Amino acid sequence: MASPLTVYKLTVLYLLDRAGEALSQSLISSFLLEKGYANLISLMQTYEEMAANGLITAEDREGTAFLTVTDEGRESLRFFRSELSEAIRKEADAFLKENGLRLARERELAGDYYKRSESDYIAHMAVMENSLPVFEIN
DSSP: OOOHHHHHHHHHHHHHHHHOSOEEHHHHHHHHHHTTSOOHHHHHHHHHHHHHTTSEEEEEETTEEEEEEOHHHHHHHHHHGGGSOHHHHHHHHHHHHHTHHHHHHHHHEEEEEEEOSSSOEEEEEEEEETTEEEEEEO
């Protein structure tokens, strides 16, 4: 039987792999916390360790951390997938399906602002598709 830390990591990798795109750290955390698979402190340590080991990458978008699985992470998931129970995989798949619209909204629009001078700001908005901007305006 896998240790709780291993289950956290494999579940994160599984969610990211199945989604096929970056997911917000808060969305992944909500799944793991709501299902009782992790506590917040352990989960934050897990994200840091996974990033340090090259299993995931984190990108800040508008103050929200988005996680992406790396090739090393996919390889680890493939190798240790049997350590993640079928029940957890089914719950993760159902969670992704239930939150499909929320996932799409997280990925399709991005906005931020930057201070240009003492009294000027630049607002930046982008429409994203497959994590790439298809339209941007400042």
